[in-house]
Amino acid sequence: MRVDVVQARPRAAADLEGLLGPEERDRLDRLRREADRAAYATAHALLRLVGAAWTGQAPEDLVLGATCLTCGGPHGKPHLEGGDPAVHVSLSRSAGKVVVVAVTRLGPVGVDAEVESAVDFEGFDAVALAPGEQGAVADLPDDRRSSGRAVLWARKEAVLKATGHGLVAAPSDVEVSAPFAPPELVAWRVDASGGGPVHLADLALGAGLAGAVAVVGGAAPDIRLVDGSWLLDGA
Ligand SMILES: CC(C)(COP(=O)(O)OP(=O)(O)OC[C@H]1O[C@@H](n2cnc3c(N)ncnc32)[C@H](O)[C@@H]1OP(=O)(O)O)[C@@H](O)C(=O)NCCC(=O)NCCS
Numbered sequence: 018m019r020v021d022v023v024q025a026r027p028r029a030a031a032d033l034e035g036l037l038g039p040e041e042r043d044r045l046d047r048l049r050r051e052a053d054r055a056a057y058a059t060a061h062a063l064l065r066l067v068g069a070a071w072t073g074q075a076p077e078d079l080v081l082g083a084t085c086l087t088c089g090g091p092h093g094k095p096h097l098e099g100g101d102p103a104v105h106v107s108l109s110r111s112a113g114k115v116v117v118v119a120v121t122r123l124g125p126v127g128v129d130a131e132v133e134s135a136v137d138f139e140g141f142d143a144v145a146l147a148p149g150e151q152g153a154v155a156d157l158p159d160d161r162r163s164s165g166r167a168v169l170w171a172r173k174e175a176v177l178k179a180t181g182h183g184l185v186a187a188p189s190d191v192e193v194s195a196p197f198a199p200p201e202l203v204a205w206r207v208d209a210s211g212g213g214p215v216h217l218a219d220l221a222l223g224a225g226l227a228g229a230v231a232v233v234g235g236a237a238p239d240i241r242l243v244d245g246s247w248l249l250d251g252a
Pocket residue numbers: 057060085086087088090092093094095107108109110111127128129130174177178179180181182183184185
């Protein structure tokens with residue numbers, strides 16, 4: 018029932034790229050901004066380090082694949098190849114702020130980290146939130162509106178990452194509970210593939226950040242959020 022959720026501050030890409038696979042190194046090469054490179058390398062290295070603990074393989078031997086639900090191409094929701102039973106993974110990266118990864122055998126998992134200021138702009142609610150969510154944000158006191166909005170967005174993205182839809186689905190078709198109420202999926206209007214019960218939890222990632230993890234599957238997850246700095250120190 019365990020879901021490991023591990024967060025870290027981004028580190029220099031040069032210190033971690035040796036852990037990555039060939040496709041990851043190609044993508045890293047295409048990133049120009051140092052902050053993007055650091056977040057990418059740290060997220061993928063951390064995913065490999067945590068995945069290695071679950072599979073017993075060396076981090077650099079893990080094969081991380083992805084298959085797009087929309088076009089079938091080699092991108093989209095990541096998966097670890099060869100696990101039996103399958104080890105489900107997800108990651109989120111915010112340049113200069115935080116990376117977070119989630120690993121579990123419980124079922125498809127999605128994790129998301131959001132910087133509050135990134136979703137605090139005119140017009141966001143009308144496009145991204147369902148009518149009930151817009152009302153819940155509007156009802157918040159002024160000084161809690163940004164953080165509440167980020168909590169909602171992190172929950173919605175976590176669900177869409179767990180199902181593999183990502184933002185190909187309209188985010189307003191996924192409705193979650195009000196920002197400071199217990200996290201839960203309230204309505205799924207994306208398609209017929211709800212995929213069973215969705216368990217949702219908020220993540221306390223630090224000041225100015227919101228986070229959430231979602232797992233699709235039957236049993237209630239035991240979610241553990243830990244700092245992964247020590248894993249990266251030893252890499
Ligand atoms: C997934 C998505 C919601 C994340 O957006 P974000 O908040 O900017 O980024 P995050 O850092 O939180 O997450 C990025 C990670 O999500 C994962 N991801 C990408 N697409 C995903 C999907 N459909 N489902 C689950 N996870 C996905 C990847 O691991 C990615 O990290 P990587 O690029 O380092 O491999 C958004 O990028 C998206 O919807 N992408 C898919 C778009 C798509 O499918 N287009 C059709 C192409 S044919």
